[in-house]
Amino acid sequence: MIELISPTRCTGCNICVSVCPMDVFQPTGGGRAEGAAPVIARQSDCQTCFLCEAHCPDDALYVAPDAETVTGITEEAVAAAGLFGSYRRAIGWTAAHRENRSADQTFRLLAPH
Amino acid sequence: MANVPGAPVSSSAASLDLETDVLILGGGPAGTWAAIAAATGGARTILADKGFCGTSGATAASGTTLWYVDPDPAKRAAAKASREGLGGHLADHGWMDRVLDRTHAAVGQLADWGYPFPRDADGRERRVSVQGPEYMRLMRRRVKQAGVTILDHCPALELLVDDSGAVAGAVGLQRQKGGRWTVRAKAVVIATGGCAFLSKALGCNVLTGDGLLMAAEAGADLSGMEFSNAYAIAPAFGSVTKTLLYQWASFTRADGEAIPGAASKGGRSVIARVLTTEPVYARLDRAEPELWAAMRQAQPNFFLPFDRAGIDPFTQRFPVTLRLEGTVRGTGGLRLVDGTCATAVPGLFAAGDAATREPICGGFTGGGSHNAAWAMSTGHWAGLGAADHARALGVRALGNGTRTLRRAGGAGLQDRPRGGHGAAVDAGTLTRAVQAEVFPYDLNYFRTEEGLTGSLGRLDRLWADAAGAMPASADTVLRVREAAAMLATARWMYRSALARTESRGMHRRIDHAALDPAQRHLLTVGGLDEVHVSTRPAPVRADPVRLDRAEAGRELAA
Ligand SMILES: Cc1cc2nc3c(=O)[nH]c(=O)nc-3n(C[C@H](O)[C@H](O)[C@H](O)COP(=O)(O)OP(=O)(O)OC[C@H]3O[C@@H](n4cnc5c(N)ncnc54)[C@H](O)[C@@H]3O)c2cc1C
Numbered sequence: 001m002i003e004l005i006s007p008t009r010c011t012g013c014n015i016c017v018s019v020c021p022m023d024v025f026q027p028t029g030g031g032r033a034e035g036a037a038p039v040i041a042r043q044s045d046c047q048t049c050f051l052c053e054a055h056c057p058d059d060a061l062y063v064a065p066d067a068e069t070v071t072g073i074t075e076e077a078v079a080a081a082g083l084f085g086s087y088r089r090a091i092g093w094t095a096a097h098r099e100n101r102s103a104d105q106t107f108r109l110l111a112p113h
Numbered sequence: 114m115a116n117v118p119g120a121p122v123s124s125s126a127a128s129l130d131l132e133t134d135v136l137i138l139g140g141g142p143a144g145t146w147a148a149i150a151a152a153t154g155g156a157r158t159i160l161a162d163k164g165f166c167g168t169s170g171a172t173a174a175s176g177t178t179l180w181y182v183d184p185d186p187a188k189r190a191a192a193k194a195s196r197e198g199l200g201g202h203l204a205d206h207g208w209m210d211r212v213l214d215r216t217h218a219a220v221g222q223l224a225d226w227g228y229p230f231p232r233d234a235d236g237r238e239r240r241v242s243v244q245g246p247e248y249m250r251l252m253r254r255r256v257k258q259a260g261v262t263i264l265d266h267c268p269a270l271e272l273l274v275d276d277s278g279a280v281a282g283a284v285g286l287q288r289q290k291g292g293r294w295t296v297r298a299k300a301v302v303i304a305t306g307g308c309a310f311l312s313k314a315l316g317c318n319v320l321t322g323d324g325l326l327m328a329a330e331a332g333a334d335l336s337g338m339e340f341s342n343a344y345a346i347a348p349a350f351g352s353v354t355k356t357l358l359y360q361w362a363s364f365t366r367a368d369g370e371a372i373p374g375a376a377s378k379g380g381r382s383v384i385a386r387v388l389t390t391e392p393v394y395a396r397l398d399r400a401e402p403e404l405w406a407a408m409r410q411a412q413p414n415f416f417l418p419f420d421r422a423g424i425d426p427f428t429q430r431f432p433v434t435l436r437l438e439g440t441v442r443g444t445g446g447l448r449l450v451d452g453t454c455a456t457a458v459p460g461l462f463a464a465g466d467a468a469t470r471e472p473i474c475g476g477f478t479g480g481g482s483h484n485a486a487w488a489m490s491t492g493h494w495a496g497l498g499a500a501d502h503a504r505a506l507g508v509r510a511l512g513n514g515t516r517t518l519r520r521a522g523g524a525g526l527q528d529r530p531r532g533g534h535g536a537a538v539d540a541g542t543l544t545r546a547v548q549a550e551v552f553p554y555d556l557n558y559f560r561t562e563e564g565l566t567g568s569l570g571r572l573d574r575l576w577a578d579a580a581g582a583m584p585a586s587a588d589t590v591l592r593v594r595e596a597a598a599m600l601a602t603a604r605w606m607y608r609s610a611l612a613r614t615e616s617r618g619m620h621r622r623i624d625h626a627a628l629d630p631a632q633r634h635l636l637t638v639g640g641l642d643e644v645h646v647s648t649r650p651a652p653v654r655a656d657p658v659r660l661d662r663a664e665a666g667r668e669l670a671a
Pocket residue numbers: 021138139140141142143144161162163164165166168169170171172173175176177178179180267268269270304305306307314315316317319320321323324353354355438441442464465466467480481482483484485486488
């Protein structure tokens with residue numbers, strides 16, 4: 001489930017508000033102009049799809065793998081484990097990892113047809 | 114906002130009022146391919162998604178393998194034959210050929226548009242799979258470039274029909290902007306995906322069968338709804354229901370004892386049986402370490418739960434569960450009446466998981482490829498079909514004076530003349546009641562006449578209550594409609610399952626464990642207050658000599 005938005009990393013672009021398929025986030029008054037982070041307004045609606053993380057340009061969100069429960073993990077713990085932005089790097093959506101976009105090895109795992 | 118039965122549409126009630134040639138409901142693969150085809154053919158096109166076109170739906174979160182087969186006759190024949198038996202010999206060779214051709218073209222198009230397909234050691238581009246976020250981000254871009262108007266966070270609630278009964282648009286909510294939307298259209302494509310009953314399977318909680326309910330309210334029927342019990346393996350704590358890599362798993366009890374026969378393919382039912390009484394653990398210890406890196410690169414999302422929970426899935430055991438994916442990786446859905454993906458109702462088309470996939474895989478899908486190919490192909494044809502239909506209607510009538518439109522929606526939306534009992538439906542309570550009938554392996558994975566009859570009695574009573582209830586308030590109507598759609602879907606599933614007194618495809622009857630050659634037919638199901646099932650002949654076999662005899666006595670695989 002979505003666990004946190006880091007107020008220090010977030011720039012208030014509100015992309016997560018738009019892209020979350022479950023409409024979990026709510027923009028706050030300030031928005032991008034003031035760099036204000038949106039809030040996690042409907043946490044229990046989260047479907048643990050990790051797509052807000054994939055689309056956040058500032059690696060400011062963390063989705064815990066637990067689908068049913070809130071873990072309460074802290075920003076420090078996420079940062080210490082190097083998990084901020086880890087999905088974006090894996091799919092090649094950061095400048096430094098672009099080669100991962102075309103790294104899909106599924107063809108090696110499928111029986112030939 | 115209550116509407117009395119058949120109330121005409123008043124434009125003042127909606128906060129956004131648009132007119133178009135083609136309206137697409139749903140923006141996953143099927144909806145985006147449909148939108149591009151319609152708009153490229155010159156039709157004015159609007160696409161409305163419950164969530165966000167580009168992240169919403171099963172593919173965006175999951176990624177898929179593709180039924181991408183070179184147009185070499187031997188390879189094509191093998192591809193078609195490989196699923197015949199598993200699908201219960203219900204697929205149609207003509208449809209398979211068309212879908213193989215169309216998928217090959219569509220995937221080529223993706224490459225031309227810049228999808229970053231990987232290359233193998235020989236430098237050859239490999240096009241057998243797509244990563245969900247990448248694929249659907251590209252599709253959104255192409256939809257916009259085609260000139261389509263996208264309405265994000267705009268779930269459709271009900272269809273509009275004209276006085277001849279033809280579908281003429283839809284009404285929905287603007288979830289983030291507030292208020293309603295009304296789109297009058299000459300043709301509508303239902304591409305709302307399948308129904309996974311809010312099981313939290315990966316990317317599936319937007320998929321509550323809404324389009325099936327809306328279409329049925331306008332008079333469409335469905336097919337193959339007995340093939341609706343796809344369950345997928347996931348770590349017990351998580352949402353990632355990706356199953357490909359479990360072919361390298363061993364499955365054990367809490368004490369570490371191996372579970373005989375348990376496997377992702379061909380032994381998933383064994384896992385289900387054990388899970389009814391005790392936890393099951395998995396470990397990907399059949400994968401050689403040389404393959405580990407490739408597995409990570411193939412499915413980055415598969416590893417998210419493990420990396421974040423601090424589990425090494427290759428060396429450490431973790432508890433697993435089976436989450437219901439319902440019709441998402443089942444094959445049931447709206448019945449198509451021709452190759453343009455028209456439904457039984459004029460002006461209404463269907464594509465992707467919202468349409469029955471029996472034509473290409475009969476009663477079984479799961480393990481990949483066909484669903485994605487079906488979504489690409491039927492999306493394209495439905496978009497073209499809808500655009501042609503709109504063109505044929507011409508300038509005649511979009512409801513502005515010449516055509517009176519009425520709302521087709523029922524449960525949760527309108528007072529019905531049956532002495533409504535005053536209370537509105539509580540979406541949470543109804544959802545949990547439906548889940549209690551469709552989640553348990555005893556009821557849905559392992560079906561019996563007794564179990565199905567008991568469930569149907571309870572589901573029918575829930576339907577009578579929901580259909581007679583007061584309309585939902587503006588802030589609950591989406592959830593109420595979703596609950597009603599799941600309820601309707603569950604009733605079509607179980608009525609069909611009761612009617613098929615054999616085991617075929619993924620439909621498994623404990624009291625009729627064998628395949629019955631006399632039931633090589635398709636089941637049409639429809640209706641809301643009264644659900645009715647009828648049979649239609651299965652497609653003519655390409656090779657009538659290879660009869661089902663070999664299958665007849667066999668306990669079904671998987
Ligand atoms: C974990 C997982 C793995 C899979 N792997 C494979 C695979 O390897 N190979 C394969 O072929 N298939 C696979 N599938 C199946 C494949 O993802 C689907 O067949 C495919 O996504 C269907 O596309 P679609 O466009 O019909 O539906 P979806 O992609 O589910 O999109 C449906 C869209 O409709 C929208 N919607 C829903 N209700 C409404 C409403 N009321 N109003 C407006 N919009 C609405 C949703 O928000 C969503 O955007 C997998 C599925 C899952 C869950």
